[in-house]
Amino acid sequence: MPTPYETLKAHFESAEWNFEAHDDAQVLSTGFPGTNAQFEAMIAIDEGDDLIQCISFLPSNIPEASHAHVAEFVCRANYGLKVGKFEFDLSDGQIRFQTYAPFIQGDLHDDIIRRVCGLNFAMIDRYYPGFMKVIFASTPPKDAVAEIQATFADNETAT
Numbered sequence: 001m002p003t004p005y006e007t008l009k010a011h012f013e014s015a016e017w018n019f020e021a022h023d024d025a026q027v028l029s030t031g032f033p034g035t036n037a038q039f040e041a042m043i044a045i046d047e048g049d050d051l052i053q054c055i056s057f058l059p060s061n062i063p064e065a066s067h068a069h070v071a072e073f074v075c076r077a078n079y080g081l082k083v084g085k086f087e088f089d090l091s092d093g094q095i096r097f098q099t100y101a102p103f104i105q106g107d108l109h110d111d112i113i114r115r116v117c118g119l120n121f122a123m124i125d126r127y128y129p130g131f132m133k134v135i136f137a138s139t140p141p142k143d144a145v146a147e148i149q150a151t152f153a154d155n156e157t158a159t
Contacts, residue, residue, distance in 0.1 A: 001106070004107075007113075008028060009021055011110050011113045025044070026047070027043065029041070032056075032121050034124070036129055039057065039058070039124055043113075050102055050105050052103060053098060054098070055098045056124045057124075058094075058096070061094050063093065064093065069140075070095070070135065071090070072141040073130060074095070076145040077127055077145050083119060084099040085098055097120055098120070099117075100116065126151070
């Protein structure tokens with residue numbers, strides 16, 4: 001039986017997804033084209049905790065002058081999220097979105113990888129325009145998050 005890390009690499013290889021493997025750390029680095037920007041991501045396996053994590057990054061760091069408004073945006077965006085979270089490093093302005101899932105000891109399946117990574121990639125892409133509006137258009141964080149969350153409600157009603 002392959003290790004969870006071998007399963008992760010095989011998953012990305014079978015999807016013909018470009019990635020860089022960091023075997024010592026059991027991490028894959030990759031990029032993906034969103035609708036709104038090009039993003040970088042890393043997917044890590046922690047076999048000690050039987051956990052897969054996907055972390056994607058905004059393409060650029062937040063300017064210090066926008067930190068307070070972006071911190072409010074992150075808090076408002078995170079509130080009520082069922083899976084995943086935005087993280088904001090105030091020391092360098094980096095924003096990332098993290099999703100994760102436990103798996104049964106040593107037994108990682110493709111559907112878990114798809115859900116963890118797919119949700120992650122969709123969420124950072126969906127919230128990206130809101131970050132940009134707060135930073136460059138001086139949109140109040142409350143309004144930017146409300147606009148994004150309204151699209152969730154619209155999508156739920158359409159199905």
